[in-house]
Amino acid sequence: MNSSPVRKPAYTKLAEIYDAVMDEVDYDLWADYIDALMLDHHPDPNTVMELACGTGSLALSLDELECYDIWGTDKSPDMIARAREKNRKRMCSVEFSVMDFLDIPQNRTYDVVFCVFDSINYLHEPRQITRFLNQCQKLLTSHGLLIFDFTTPSNSKEAINYLHNEEGVTDNNYRFFRTSTYDAEEQIHTNTFRIQQLTSDRSTVLDEFVEVHRQKIYSLQQMLDIIDKTAYNICAKYSDFEFEEADDESLRITMVLQ
Ligand SMILES: C[S@@+](CC[C@H](N)C(=O)[O-])C[C@H]1O[C@@H](n2cnc3c(N)ncnc32)[C@H](O)[C@@H]1O
Incomplete structure (x- = not known):
């Protein structure tokens, strides 16, 4: 093979090997963390939507806790195809759909909407993050939570x-x-x-x-400035996978908004 490599859009060919590349990520532990955040900040979380779920590893680990109705969504049809395959193999009951998180149908509401593994860092403009936040707000039930993370400089x-x-x-x-x-x-x-x-x-x-x-890549202050212009209350901002308050040194920050 001596022709030059074929340029592909993000998360098309990578979908074939995404789980192998992420082999060292402990999604069961991550699901436990999201579970703990939901239980800490919501009186009775039941319906959950994951945005940018990728190949569905986290949604499937969460589903295995048998506490939630979960809808997993991602913009990439190739990632969603893998997620559906794993859902079948693991005999889980997550519903997976292709969906752009900047263009979310507003026909259902959820107790919790979450979006992790720096997926929001794919939004390059603050106004896109504002659009993301405003769309998510319309999806939430009265005590509903939006949980998302981002990585920092x-x-x-x-x-x-x-x-x-x-x-x-x-x-x-x-x-x-x-x-x-x-x-x-x-x-x-x-x-x-x-x-x-x-x-x-x-x-x-x-x-x-x-x-x-x-x-x-957004600093904590840049993200707080964006959130400040929305109607959300910040319930918490956590550092990495801990329950410590995030600061400028945090590597990954998980926001819990209401
Ligand atoms: C780093 S991966 C994280 C996937 C998954 N959350 C995980 O933990 O493995 C980022 C994901 O964001 C998705 N994504 C990027 N932009 C998106 C958008 N506008 N709407 C929905 N998904 C998007 C990609 O398709 C990809 O699956």
Whole structure:
């Protein structure tokens, strides 16, 4: 194979290997964290919508707690196809749909809407975050919560050390290479995935793809300034996967809004 790699939109080819790339992420633990946040801040959470659910790992772990009715949504049809496959295999009962979180149908309401793993960092303009927040607000029941996380400049400065030049081979015969760079002035974090499809004996490259993922990295203060212009009350802002108050040093900040 000597032609140049085919450029693909984010979360198309990556969907084939997303779970292998995220192998070290403990989604059961993450689901326990979201469960704890819901129980701490809502009197009786039952109906839940996950935005940007990806291949559904977190929604499925949450479903296995057998406490919630869950609807998982993501903009990428390829990610949702994987989520549906896993839902079937794990005999879970999550409903999965393709949906852009900037264009949410307003025909149902939920006790909790959540969106994690820095998915909101794909919104590059504060006005897009405002639109996201306003749309979510219309989805919430009277004590409803919006829970979302975002990664910070402190995280990006650290993450490039372990994400840059990462590579691996997956069980379904793909090889991937990731480069990771951070432009501190523009606050843009770029992850570039080069993905090679291999023959089953892995001796030959059949096809090669590139996906470029650009995320806008917000400081805590920048996010608070955006939220301040909406009707939400901030119930909590937590640092990483703890119950400690977030600050400028936090790597991942989880917001709980009402
Ligand atoms: C880092 S992945 C996180 C996926 C999942 N939450 C997880 O924990 O594995 C980011 C996800 O955001 C989704 N996404 C990006 N922009 C979106 C949008 N405008 N609407 C819905 N999903 C979006 C992508 O398709 C991708 O699945």
